Amino acid sequence: MGKYAAYTITTLKNTQVYKFDLLLRIMNSFILVIAFREIWKAIYANGQGLALSTGVTSQGMQTYAMLSVILFAIMPPSISYEISDKVRDGSIVFDMQKPWDFEWMHFSKAAGVFVFNVVYAVIPQLIAVLLFFPIDYPAGMQAAAFAVSVLLAFLLSFLINFIVGMLAILFTETWGIDMFKSVIIDICSGAMIPLWFFPDAVSRVLLWLPFQGIFNIPLSLFIGKITGAAVWEQLAFQAVWCLLLLLLSRMILAWIERKLVISGG
Amino acid sequence: MIGRHIKLYLAMQSANLRSHMAYPLNFAIGVLSITFLGLSFILVSWVITQKVPVIDGWSTYELIFMTSLWRTTHGIFIAFFVQSWFLESLIRNGEFDRFLVRPLNPMFSFAAHNIQIYGFGDMLAGLIGLVAAMVHIPDWTLGKIAILLVIVISGAAIEWSLQMMIGCMVFWTLQGGAMRHILDQLLAQFTRFPLSVYNGVLQVLLTFILPVAFISYYPSYFFFGDRSGVPFSPVLMYLTPLVALLLVSVTYFVWTKGLNAYKGAGS
Amino acid sequence: MDIIVADNLVRQFYTKEKPEGSFQLLKALFSFKKQSKNVVDHVSFTVRKGDIVGYIGPNGAGKSTTIKMLAGVLVPTSGTVHVNGIEPHMNRKRHAGQIGVVFGQRTQLWWDLPLIESFKLLGKIYDLPKERFKHNLDMFTDILDMSSFLSTPVRQLSLGQRMRGDIAAALLHEPEILFLDEPTIGLDIMAKEKIQSFLQEINKEKEITIILTTHNMDDIEKLCHRVIFIDKGQILFDGSTEIMTAEFGGxxxxxxxxxxxxxxxxxxxxxxxxxxxxxxxxxxxxxxxxxxxxxxxxxxxxxxxxxxxxxxxxxxxxxxxxxxx
Incomplete structure (x- = not known):
C-alpha cells in the first residue's frame, strides 16, 4: 500500500505547479456555470408545465446544471495519451513489469489528481457559486449519500478511462477513440442534458448503462430527485457497475500482459 | 503576385495535408470523432426542443441552424488557422524565427504553416446540421445561399481575429497562451442559444466587446421568416461581414505591432 | 571585400523580475518592474567574402542573438549591421534571399514527407526558376551524396542524412552567406566528417561565406579560418584559428x-x-x-x-x- 500512497502524494505535489492553469480552469468553469444556468432558466421559462412533467423545478434544474460543471472538474483526466506515448517509445513494457499493479498505479495517480482538484477546483468553485447564486443543498443522510455517490462516480469514470486507455495499447490511434469516449460520456451520463429530458425510450436505455452513474445519480441525489429507498438502489447500481467494470479491466489487463510477454515486449 | 501566393499557399498546405495522410487510420478516426462531437452539440439542441419546442421564439430548426453555423465556421478556423493557438510554442521552440528568414510576409508563412484535419470533422458536422435545418426553414434562394457563404467566411474571420489577438499577447509577454481556453469556452457556449436567454451584461459583452454573437446569432435572423426580436437594433443582423473586416484589420495591426515588439524594433 | 560589417552592435533585452508566490503569471502580466540587460554589448567585426568564421562562446553568451541580428530576425537596439551593403531588418525580404539558415536541432524539412518534396516546396518559396532549381538540386544531391534517400520520408532519415538535407535546403536558392547553428551536434564521426568536407567544398567552389556556432572543437580546427569568441555579450577574442589553437588549444x-x-x-x-x-x-x-x-x-x-x-x-x-x- 505504501508505494501507492507515496505515488498519490507525489502526483498531488507535482500537480500543484500549474496554479495559473488552475485559475483559468476556475474562470472557465465559472463561465460554464453562468451559461448553463441562464440557458436552463430560459428553457424552463419557455416550457409549459415542465416542473410538473419532469418533477424538477426550475431552481432544481439550475442547481443540477451548475453542479454538473463543478463535478466535471473532479473526473480523472484521460490516460490514453500517456499510455500511447509509452507504447510508442516502448517504455510500456517496463511499466508492466515493475513490481506494482499497473491499474493500481494509475489509480493512485488519479487519486492524487482527485485530491488536488477537490481542494483547488471544487471548493473555490462551490464557494463562488454559493456566493453568487443561492442554491439548496442536501443535509444529513442525503448529503452523505451524495458524497458516497460522487466517490463511486469518480471510480466509474476512472475505470472507463482505464479500459479505454488499455485500448490505446492495442491500437496506435488514441486521440479519436478518446474523443468518442468523451462524447459518449457527455451525452449518456446526463452531463449535458438530464436523462429525463430525453425521449422515454432513449432514457430507459440510458438508465441501464454505467454512464448515468457518473453524473445523473450524484446530481439527482443532490437536488433531491432521488430520495428514500431509491437512494440505496441507485448507490447499489453504481457499485455493481464499478465491480463489473473492475472485472472487465482486470481481464483486459491480464490479456494484454500475456500478449506483451509473448511478443517479447 | 497574388497568383503566386495563392499557388504557393496551395502547394504548402497540400504538403501539410499529405503529412497528415501519412497516418490514414488516425486521420479517419480523428475526423469521425470530431464529426461525432459536433453532432452531439446539435443533438442537445434537438433533445431539449422535444420537450420545449420554442425557446425565446426560436424553433428546433432555427436553433440547429444557429449552432451548426458556428460549428461550420469553427471548422474552417480549426482547419486553416488552428496554429494561432500555438504561437507561443512556435516562438518558444524557435520555429517562428524561420518565418522571419524567408522571403515572404511572416503572416503568410504563419498561415501556410499548418492544416488541421480535425477541422474537417467540425465542418462536416456543421454542414449536416445546416442542411437538416435549412430543409425546414422556408424561402431559400441562390442569393441567400451565397450570402450564407459570406456569413460563414466572415464568422471564421471573426473567430480567427479573436483567437489571434489573444495569441499575439505572447509577443509581449512570451507566455500566456493559456488564456485562449477561456475564449474557446465563450465561443463554444455562447453560439448555441439565442442571446436573449442571457442577462443584459452578457448581451452587451457578447455583442460589443467580444463580438461572438455576430458569428451565428445575429446573422441567423437574416435567414429566418420572422426577423423580429433582434436585441439592440435590427441592423445588427446585416453587420457580420463588416464586423469581420474591422476585426481582421485590427488584428493585422496588432500582429504587426507584436512582431515589431518581438523583433525588438520598438513599437 | 567585407561582406558583413557589424558596428557597435547592441541588443538589449528586458527581463521582468519573476514574482514570488502564487499566480506568478498574473503578477508578471501586471508588474512593471523591468530590468534591461545587454545580451550583445557593443560588438564590432567584419567578415570577408568567402571566409568561414567560427562564432563561439558559452551558452547565453549572445551568439544566437548576434546571428539573429545578422539574419534580420532581430533589430539591433543600437549600432548597425550591413550585409552585402543592406541592413537586414530594413530590407528583410531581399536579405532573406541572400542568406541561408540552418538551426542544428530544428529542421525546416517537412517531417512526414519524402525529402525531395521539401526541396520542391523551398524552390517555390524562394521563387526559383525551374532550370536553376533542377541544376542546384542535382549538384547538391551529388556533392552531399543524397540520391539514395531523396524519396525517403524525413522522419526516417538518420541524423546525419537529415543534416545534409537541411544544409541542401538552406543552399538551394544560392545564398551568399550561410548561417549554421551547431551543424554537427549529435553526429557520429563519419557523418561529421562528411558535413565538414561538404562545407569546405561549397565554400571553395561557390565562395559562400559561412558563419557557424559550435561546441565542437573539431569543426573549428577543420573548417574555420577565423574564430570570434564572445562572452557576456562582448568579444574576447577575434583572430585566426591558427593563433587560437596554437595559443589556447594546442x-x-x-x-x-x-x-x-x-x-x-x-x-x-x-x-x-x-x-x-x-x-x-x-x-x-x-x-x-x-x-x-x-x-x-x-x-x-x-x-x-x-x-x-x-x-x-x-x-x-x-x-x-x-x-x-
Whole structure:
C-alpha cells in the first residue's frame, strides 16, 4: 500500500505547479456555470408545465446544471495519451513489469489528481457559486449519500478511462477513440442534458448503462430527485457497475500482459 | 503576385495535408470523432426542443441552424488557422524565427504553416446540421445561399481575429497562451442559444466587446421568416461581414505591432 | 571585400523580475518592474567574402542573438549591421534571399514527407526558376551524396542524412552567406566528417561565406579560418584559428581510468581534471604520449586509457586565463 500512497502524494505535489492553469480552469468553469444556468432558466421559462412533467423545478434544474460543471472538474483526466506515448517509445513494457499493479498505479495517480482538484477546483468553485447564486443543498443522510455517490462516480469514470486507455495499447490511434469516449460520456451520463429530458425510450436505455452513474445519480441525489429507498438502489447500481467494470479491466489487463510477454515486449 | 501566393499557399498546405495522410487510420478516426462531437452539440439542441419546442421564439430548426453555423465556421478556423493557438510554442521552440528568414510576409508563412484535419470533422458536422435545418426553414434562394457563404467566411474571420489577438499577447509577454481556453469556452457556449436567454451584461459583452454573437446569432435572423426580436437594433443582423473586416484589420495591426515588439524594433 | 560589417552592435533585452508566490503569471502580466540587460554589448567585426568564421562562446553568451541580428530576425537596439551593403531588418525580404539558415536541432524539412518534396516546396518559396532549381538540386544531391534517400520520408532519415538535407535546403536558392547553428551536434564521426568536407567544398567552389556556432572543437580546427569568441555579450577574442589553437588549444588530454587513485599519495604528473574515476593529464605534444603512459602505468592500476581533444570549455578556460578575467 505504501508505494501507492507515496505515488498519490507525489502526483498531488507535482500537480500543484500549474496554479495559473488552475485559475483559468476556475474562470472557465465559472463561465460554464453562468451559461448553463441562464440557458436552463430560459428553457424552463419557455416550457409549459415542465416542473410538473419532469418533477424538477426550475431552481432544481439550475442547481443540477451548475453542479454538473463543478463535478466535471473532479473526473480523472484521460490516460490514453500517456499510455500511447509509452507504447510508442516502448517504455510500456517496463511499466508492466515493475513490481506494482499497473491499474493500481494509475489509480493512485488519479487519486492524487482527485485530491488536488477537490481542494483547488471544487471548493473555490462551490464557494463562488454559493456566493453568487443561492442554491439548496442536501443535509444529513442525503448529503452523505451524495458524497458516497460522487466517490463511486469518480471510480466509474476512472475505470472507463482505464479500459479505454488499455485500448490505446492495442491500437496506435488514441486521440479519436478518446474523443468518442468523451462524447459518449457527455451525452449518456446526463452531463449535458438530464436523462429525463430525453425521449422515454432513449432514457430507459440510458438508465441501464454505467454512464448515468457518473453524473445523473450524484446530481439527482443532490437536488433531491432521488430520495428514500431509491437512494440505496441507485448507490447499489453504481457499485455493481464499478465491480463489473473492475472485472472487465482486470481481464483486459491480464490479456494484454500475456500478449506483451509473448511478443517479447 | 497574388497568383503566386495563392499557388504557393496551395502547394504548402497540400504538403501539410499529405503529412497528415501519412497516418490514414488516425486521420479517419480523428475526423469521425470530431464529426461525432459536433453532432452531439446539435443533438442537445434537438433533445431539449422535444420537450420545449420554442425557446425565446426560436424553433428546433432555427436553433440547429444557429449552432451548426458556428460549428461550420469553427471548422474552417480549426482547419486553416488552428496554429494561432500555438504561437507561443512556435516562438518558444524557435520555429517562428524561420518565418522571419524567408522571403515572404511572416503572416503568410504563419498561415501556410499548418492544416488541421480535425477541422474537417467540425465542418462536416456543421454542414449536416445546416442542411437538416435549412430543409425546414422556408424561402431559400441562390442569393441567400451565397450570402450564407459570406456569413460563414466572415464568422471564421471573426473567430480567427479573436483567437489571434489573444495569441499575439505572447509577443509581449512570451507566455500566456493559456488564456485562449477561456475564449474557446465563450465561443463554444455562447453560439448555441439565442442571446436573449442571457442577462443584459452578457448581451452587451457578447455583442460589443467580444463580438461572438455576430458569428451565428445575429446573422441567423437574416435567414429566418420572422426577423423580429433582434436585441439592440435590427441592423445588427446585416453587420457580420463588416464586423469581420474591422476585426481582421485590427488584428493585422496588432500582429504587426507584436512582431515589431518581438523583433525588438520598438513599437 | 567585407561582406558583413557589424558596428557597435547592441541588443538589449528586458527581463521582468519573476514574482514570488502564487499566480506568478498574473503578477508578471501586471508588474512593471523591468530590468534591461545587454545580451550583445557593443560588438564590432567584419567578415570577408568567402571566409568561414567560427562564432563561439558559452551558452547565453549572445551568439544566437548576434546571428539573429545578422539574419534580420532581430533589430539591433543600437549600432548597425550591413550585409552585402543592406541592413537586414530594413530590407528583410531581399536579405532573406541572400542568406541561408540552418538551426542544428530544428529542421525546416517537412517531417512526414519524402525529402525531395521539401526541396520542391523551398524552390517555390524562394521563387526559383525551374532550370536553376533542377541544376542546384542535382549538384547538391551529388556533392552531399543524397540520391539514395531523396524519396525517403524525413522522419526516417538518420541524423546525419537529415543534416545534409537541411544544409541542401538552406543552399538551394544560392545564398551568399550561410548561417549554421551547431551543424554537427549529435553526429557520429563519419557523418561529421562528411558535413565538414561538404562545407569546405561549397565554400571553395561557390565562395559562400559561412558563419557557424559550435561546441565542437573539431569543426573549428577543420573548417574555420577565423574564430570570434564572445562572452557576456562582448568579444574576447577575434583572430585566426591558427593563433587560437596554437595559443589556447594546442594540447590534448590523456585520460586514464584509475579507480584507486588517491590524491594525497600522488606524486606523478599533475592531474588537470577528475571525472569520477577518470583522470585527465595534459599533453602539449603528441610525442609525450608514450612516455606519459609508461610513467603512469608504473604508478597506477590503469583500467582504460584514451587520448581526448580538449572540449571547447577547456579552450575557453585557457582564453579566460590569457585574457585575464
Amino acid at each position: 594540447f590534448r588530454y590523456l585520460v586514464v581510468d584509475a579507480p584507486n587513485w588517491e590524491e594525497a599519495a600522488w606524486n606523478g604528473p599533475p592531474v588537470e581534471r577528475r571525472e569520477d574515476s577518470q583522470l585527465f593529464f595534459r599533453i602539449e605534444d603528441d610525442k609525450q604520449v608514450a612516455s606519459m603512459i609508461k610513467q603512469l602505468s608504473d604508478l597506477l592500476d590503469i583500467h582504460n586509457l584514451t587520448v581526448q581533444e580538449p572540449k571547447i570549455e577547456d579552450v575557453i578556460k585557457q582564453l579566460y586565463q590569457r585574457i585575464g578575467h
